[in-house]
Amino acid sequence: MIPSLVQIVLLGRLKSGVTMEFTLEDSELAEITFRVYKDVVNAAEIRSTIFSSKLPICLVQPQLVWDEFQLKAAVAKTIQNGKDGTMKTRSFATEILYWLSPSTNISESLKTLGAGDNASEFLVISKESDFQQVRELIKGTEISLAELASLRDSQRITDSYGLNQVGDMYKSSSELLSSYIVSKMMTKELC
Structure with missing residues (x-):
């Protein structure tokens, strides 16, 4: 279940017990939409239009997205960094891609x-x-966000987020696995 109030609290042994917490109200995320497309035949044209118009639209490979919580966490972090003036990249779209990634390398994330x-x-x-x-x-064909899992590439996600090292407890629960992935995303700069 996706919480309506996105609150991410990361605790543990992160650089001498660093704790990171941020909270965004529903209204801040309510403006953001997530739409999934398949059978797209003109991605180059769409990307060109977005870039030439400088529209704040992010196009993500759905194969590497576990669930909606992962998306909301990356968007929440992007919004928070925009407010704080601490964005790592130059745009809304690239900042989301950066925070979706477990890597601190911006080029690799994009x-x-x-x-x-x-x-x-x-x-x-x-x-x-x-x-x-x-x-x-x-x-292309728009599909429901609920169908996102049908596009998921579990092996690529496993490789990208280092899930081979995760115990069976995480692998047996989609919710725990989602939490692990989001933790990897949000703590990448702290470890």
Whole structure:
């Protein structure tokens, strides 16, 4: 179950017991939409329109997304960093890709998680008003966010987030695995 109030608290042995906490109210995330597309035939055109218009729209490879909580955590961190003036990248879209990744290497994060020109499936993260500017361009089939799991590539996720080292307890529970992935994303700069 996805909490309506996104609150992420990370505790443990992180650089001398560092604790990281941030909370965003529903209203701050309510403006953000998540849309999933498959059978897309014009990703290059869509990407070109987004980049040339400088629209704050993020296109993500859905194969590397475990669940909606992972998306909300990355968006929440992006919004918080935007407020604090501590963004690691130059845009909303690239900051989300950075926080979705377990890597601190920005280029690697963008390459690994960003949908490329040949993508036939992607996840769109944006404000509804921005999305409306490219909606008609997308030649593909929109599917429900609930169907995101059908596009998931478990082996790539395992490799990307180091899940081979995770105990059976995490692997037996989708919710625990989601929490582990989000913890890896959010603590990458602390470890």
